[in-house]
Amino acid sequence: MAAIGVALWKYTMRYAPLQPAWFNRDRFVLSNGHTCLFQYCFLHLTGYRSMTFEQLKSYHSERVDALCPGHPEIEHEGIEVTTGPLGQGVANSVGLAMASTHLAATFNRPGFNVVSNHTWCMVGDACLQEGVALEAISLAGHYRLNNLTIIYDNNQITCDGSVDVWLMTVMAAAKHADRPTFINVRTVIGLDSQVAGTADAHGAAFGRDDVAQMKTSYGFDPAQSFVVPPAVRAFFADLPLRGDALVQDWQSLVDAYGAEYPELAARFRARMAGEIDLVWTSLVPAKADFPSNPTATRASTGLVFNKIAQAVDTFMVGTADLSPSVYMTWPGKQDFNRPDLMPTKGDPGNYAGRYIHYGIREHAMCAVANGLAAFAPNAIVPVTSSFFMFYLYAAPAVRMGALQHLQVIHVATHDSIGMGEDGPTHQPIELASLFRAMPNLLYIRPADSEETAGAWVAAIEAKKQPVIISTSRHAVPQLAETRRDGVLRGAYVLQEDAEAVLTLIGVGAELSHVVEVAVRLRNDHGIATRVVSFPCQRLFEAQPLEYRRQVLQRHRVRAIIVYEPYAPNGWERYANAAVSVKRFGHSLPSKLAYKYFGFDATSLLEKTLDYLNRLDADELLAREFVDL
Amino acid sequence: MAAIGVALWKYTMRYAPLQPAWFNRDRFVLSNGHTCLFQYCFLHLTGYRSMTFEQLKSYHSERVDALCPGHPEIEHEGIEVTTGPLGQGVANSVGLAMASTHLAATFNRPGFNVVSNHTWCMVGDACLQEGVALEAISLAGHYRLNNLTIIYDNNQITCDGSVDVWLMTVMAAAKHADRPTFINVRTVIGLDSQVAGTADAHGAAFGRDDVAQMKTSYGFDPAQSFVVPPAVRAFFADLPLRGDALVQDWQSLVDAYGAEYPELAARFRARMAGEIDLVWTSLVPAKADFPSNPTATRASTGLVFNKIAQAVDTFMVGTADLSPSVYMTWPGKQDFNRPDLMPTKGDPGNYAGRYIHYGIREHAMCAVANGLAAFAPNAIVPVTSSFFMFYLYAAPAVRMGALQHLQVIHVATHDSIGMGEDGPTHQPIELASLFRAMPNLLYIRPADSEETAGAWVAAIEAKKQPVIISTSRHAVPQLAETRRDGVLRGAYVLQEDAEAVLTLIGVGAELSHVVEVAVRLRNDHGIATRVVSFPCQRLFEAQPLEYRRQVLQRHRVRAIIVYEPYAPNGWERYANAAVSVKRFGHSLPSKLAYKYFGFDATSLLEKTLDYLNRLDADELLAREFVDL
Known part of the structure; x- marks a missing residue:
């Protein structure tokens, strides 16, 4: 080489x-x-x-x-x-x-x-x-x-x-x-060595004799190591x-460009500096601006981000062939494509376009996005989109983005088990465990439109890490108490109660189920609880210990229960018991799937009451985690 | 279609x-x-x-x-x-x-x-x-x-x-x-419908009118649904x-074959029945047969399995181009390859060969292995091998094997951070979290040769699930107290002590570090501890509650600490505190990497003593998980 x-x-x-x-x-x-x-x-x-x-x-x-x-x-x-x-x-x-x-x-x-x-x-x-x-x-x-x-x-x-x-x-x-x-x-391989052209030259050292022979043949003194001859230095000098001359020429070009196109040059300089147009902050809808009817959080991601994507050139948004499902297009969006392309349907080609059809290539999508992001820090912020399940195809690239501190935003819909009929091949039971464990990645599951706004704010502000925004296919209620600033802290108290005997943790698409459990515990059983919304473990871990203790209130409740239709791995840190899913999924319509796995509010309520009974009966060891 | x-x-x-x-x-x-x-x-x-x-x-x-x-x-x-x-x-x-x-x-x-x-x-x-x-x-x-x-x-x-x-x-x-x-x-697509040949025919229903028009044009009564005309039934009747005639002919052929080749036919019938030659049980080395010097567990997998692979035709063993690293070849092994292949080096082609060079195609390797396993239950048991990190490339296929209850054995070397110089791209910090959360998969990290024998026994006996045997690149000590039957139970008591104030959990390549911590706590600080070896969470979860309580002894120790240079997600179920790694790795020689991440015995000891001090000072909340 x-x-x-x-x-x-x-x-x-x-x-x-x-x-x-x-x-x-x-x-x-x-x-x-x-x-x-x-x-x-x-x-x-x-x-x-x-x-x-x-x-x-x-x-x-x-x-x-x-x-x-x-x-x-x-x-x-x-x-x-x-x-x-x-x-x-x-x-x-x-x-x-x-x-x-x-x-x-x-x-x-x-x-x-x-x-x-x-x-x-x-x-x-x-x-x-x-x-x-x-x-x-x-x-x-x-x-x-x-x-x-x-x-x-x-x-x-x-x-x-x-x-x-x-x-x-x-x-x-x-x-x-x-x-x-x-x-x-x-x-x-291994040119001029004894093992030239063989697999032996691939991983192992050549050995002292072989190196000496090579040095001799090249005119080096085999007794010396780490020598760069002056001729070699001179060759590269x-x-x-x-x-520097190349940079100087280019700098002059950019200066002349600035004189000719001052506005364009200003935008160019901002992009080179990784500065994002702050107009985005004014485009995030207020809580009151969202529809009041139940809305799929995948639709909420569109409501929050489409206008931002339209207004802010920094974003290059793409999908692995799921445009109708991921809600990432915007009016007037242009596709990134070669200029000679005139498809029978859709945009003509245009390299200035910022919407990328990656094809059904989830892994390449995320690895290409890493390249877009690596061109210069934050000059381009790539957004990818697909079903959450297929981020497992892309996981090695998502990992490389996290390892390299690249800002890439992954929009993953059809999380949880609410996508229903697609069945176990599409129900990502264990995926959250991977992405919650992956260093430097934010995995955020918002519960409604308001929390989705928070997830996007977190993602756009996360200049040095990739984010997965994990959303539901199915409509979920808009909750009165959700707060975007709470998302930025990873978890927050949704409903407080001074008399609470339990802290109930709800997450993403199932938070509303947990709120309903709390209501029925109070109204039908006289049991006071508090509800915590917990969209992002890593953001929560970054909070001060005092905040974390305030949220969980471990010292005053009898127990903390988490409800999420995923493998529970990692929730044991925050909860004493979990309603979770430790098997693969099942093909059923959304509501039926929730019922089948015991995630409708009635089933969750029964499991919660049963747990309280077991606590009363003192049949559980202290500090022993319980699967409900 | x-x-x-x-x-x-x-x-x-x-x-x-x-x-x-x-x-x-x-x-x-x-x-x-x-x-x-x-x-x-x-x-x-x-x-x-x-x-x-x-x-x-x-x-x-x-x-x-x-x-x-x-x-x-x-x-x-x-x-x-x-x-x-x-x-x-x-x-x-x-x-x-x-x-x-x-x-x-x-x-x-x-x-x-x-x-x-x-x-x-x-x-x-x-x-x-x-x-x-x-x-x-x-x-x-x-x-x-x-x-x-x-x-x-x-x-x-x-x-x-x-x-x-x-x-x-x-x-x-x-x-x-x-x-x-x-x-x-x-x-x-959507032939003869109004949306024929368009993307609209892909996911959505055609609609009542369109279906009626299609039925009419085909000569059906549009008012009727779910009708199969007699002519169609007759066509397939x-x-x-x-x-049945095809099966009968084939059965006769097999009978005649049995008469001509009785031994071969017996083997064939056994394979068809998914029966494995029980000779394998006699080929697993006894503890005393292993070398007494430190041995990489990747080498131990070879010591355990090579003779079994050689003797038992059921196994088809392959690698994603890492034969020198994974120790999966055996004397006289023949490659699976096309008969006309005469490579300049290596075996000539032979379809009866049972060693598969998959090339650098980790994902296809595992998906192809699923196909080998799906041909008929347990007729072929595929074994794949690569670095553990690159099972992330293959994870979607590993998942599909687990979902389908296919017996596939994945041999994953270079786990932990002990592979050293390859650095963070190769150090699988968060991968164990994925595979421990993945339903129906056994992820097993053996600590030495004896535990590796246990891992193989578990894998060969797991007729309806895939297994990842996760091994070290570097040599680890052979421990006196390890037991293969303990591996089959997921976790077991390695060292008991009636006076123990702590349960220390060690895993895989780092178990010996934990044993050393226990020795130094006892000898230098007068602190009695007990040590649990914990190679497989899922096997442990399958044990009766009583056994699990006996192993952990939560009721009598002050705390349980787990030591593993991986993301801690999930260990919180068993431990109150962890020495873990929550960031990406670092390129350093094996020993230095352990030291850099605080996983040498001295660092582990200090963290353990510090934790005890904090317990004494009562600065931790009960039930609050602590990262050390």
Whole structure:
């Protein structure tokens, strides 16, 4: 791969080692991230300040502050995305190229190509076998992204000659195509070592003798380690200044652009700075603005967000082929698509469009969204949408977004068991456990339109983390006491009662069931309870201990019960007992499904009374969690 | 699609409606499972006993016992696999076809093709966009599976003529190819309705008027509903008897085969009955047989299972390109591959081979494994293997295996944070939360070789559920007190102490750290504790309450602490406090990673002492879970 690296960093890519965050730089993605030392070496040789020679030696070392972890990490200079899980980088690259294409279509004007960068993606055999990469490559071809080049490190045992020269020619050609370019480079793994061209060269060190032999053959002193000859330094020495000149030229272009198009340039600068138009805050409906009749929270997400999406260019909204279900379109929305596309139905193609039809490709959707978000911090905020169940297909990409602190908003409808007839394949019993456990991700289940507003505020304000807004297919009542500011704290007291013997926790689509249980306990059984709405565990965990204790009131109630038709894993932290679902679902209409699983208010009431009886009978051990 | 159905059920497929479990039947998979009513109608018309006319009306009804759920479910007659999550059915079909190919290569003899069935898979546009399907199709082509036909319901707006006749010709041809067949059928969605050929025909009902018009045009009485004309009944009437004749012919063939090859036939009958050769029980090493030095539990899985895999034909073992890491090969193993394959390195092709190179296709691996397992209950037990992290790629397929009660054993190495340098992309902090919450799946983390033996016993005996055996990359000590029978109960007391003030829970690769904490608490601080090893939450939950109380001893200790470098979600059920990891990982060598996250014994000891101090100071609320 070394020759490819020389071709890229010396002759092809436009970047600035001393200004690694230059907005219009070419993006390089190492999708085969386990070969990261390749990239680290070039970052060092081309003059990135942080990649000192000492740092370069930190690969696989005991240094906690190493800039050379086992896979490239986005936090470090010159690294565009964190890679490692194979195939992700390919999809990220498609997203990076789409971001560039979209921003160019939005901001460039004749003579002022202020966005003109290229994305280069290095892949190995593995990436090309992974489904997520195949999905993304299919999208890249469909969109005819001409600013994307995928370079295949095809290290078969045979090699057809002078790779380095041939490669540069191809790379120069790549930029003029009207579609993405795929370069199949026949390489030799472990070139010139004793294990060249074999699998033995893949993961293990070559060994002292072999390295010595290689050094000798290259004219190095085999007794010395970590030596970069002056000729090599000299070969790369011009790159920092060349990069600065590129930035300077571009800066002049942007200045001239600003003189010619002051308003557009102001918007461009704001986007580059990751600043979002604050008009969004005035577009979030007030509680009184929502319909008073029962409304599916998936519809509420549309009521809250459609106008914001329309008004604020920062958002690129997409769906995995579920537009009619996810309520994410807005009047006058334009599709992101290639300009030559004239479909029999729907929008003509337009790269400035901000609505993305990802096709039935949930995994690529979320991995591409990571690329859109990684182009520059908060310059584009991607919104994805699908059924909640199919975020399991996308989970590896959702995870990578969380790991990289990327702001991506995932709108997941058909949560809970209320989607009914679709049955157990679509009822996401155990998924909340995954996403609640996933670090740095906010998984929010709003209970009605008001809480949905809170979920969107949380998501738009979460500049450094992805959010899943998890909504219901079926209509749920609008509740009098719900509060969007409560959502921002993760959980809050919906109904207080000084005489309460129980704290009842309700979540999302089932909160109204819990409110009804509380009413019937009080009216029919004289039992006072308090109700807590609990849309987001992670936001709650971020609150001060004092607030958390106030909400739960563990010290004064006999017990805390949580009601949610999901696997209970994790609720045990907050509750002493749960009505939950520990099996797969069942195909039944929504109301019947709730009844079948004991989640109608009557069943919940009976289970609650039974639990109180068991507490009275003292048959439970203190601190023992009980499934009701 | 109706014409395709007629072509398949009337003219093409070999099956027996009255003997739906006939071993050599053709398998039909509806990968676009949301069109299930298509399949239900043909099951009714062709005479499957359970699919009565009343049952056929149960689609989207309130019947809890409906055989017509919103997607086809494996539990019901004539349904080979549960589908719905798009793309899964394609991969299942590849697995079904591989199962047939493999069993034919193993058991057929000249003149005695006792296994000769074909697999038919129906797909829509969506399935062909999903990565898992693309991965699986690539495998099917590579293996040249000539017993697999994928039929694409290509319902574009245009249609090129006489689909039904053309289709049957192609289907007849399909069986003679030396590779899988893909039939692209141009169909019209909602044929003859007002919304024919449009997206409006996809999910919504046609409406009363439109249906009436269609009925009239077909010669039906529009006032009548649910009518099957006698001519239609007559058209399908021969199929039950034709099916019985097919079974009878095959039965005669098997009888003759039994006379000619009595031993082989006995093995064949045992496989058909899902009986596993009990020799495996004698091959599990005794505790004393394991090495006494520290051993990675991934190596222990090999020590336990390699000989069993070698001796017992039921197992088909595969890996997503990680043979050197997963320790799943055995001496003399043969690869499953096409007979014409002569690779430059490795085994020549052989369909009787039982080691499967899935390529870097984790998702397809697990979905194909579901197909192998679904061919007939326990006739083949597939074993998959990869890094634990990448079971997140495969999670939708692992889920479908659990939903379908299929015995599939997943061997997942590099769990915990002990794989070190690979860093946060490979450290599966939150994955255990998913798999512990997933219904019907056993997620088992053994602590040493002895517990690994227990994990394998649990997995081989789990006839109706998938199992993930989650193992360490790094060497862990062999512990004196571990017991395989304890693994089968999910958790057990490793070290008892009548004076104990704490129960310490250790899991998997970190159990030895907890044992060390207990020793130092006793020796250096005079604090008596008891240690519980807790490899599998679901197995523990299946134990009687009395056993669970005995293990945890909640009533007599001051507190229970769990130590695991994963998200704590779910441990709150058993413990009052946890040392856990709630952030993503870090790239460091194994030991350093443990230290960095406070999981070396010294850090764990300090946190434990600190917790005791806080209990003494009475600063914690009773029943309040504490993160240490």
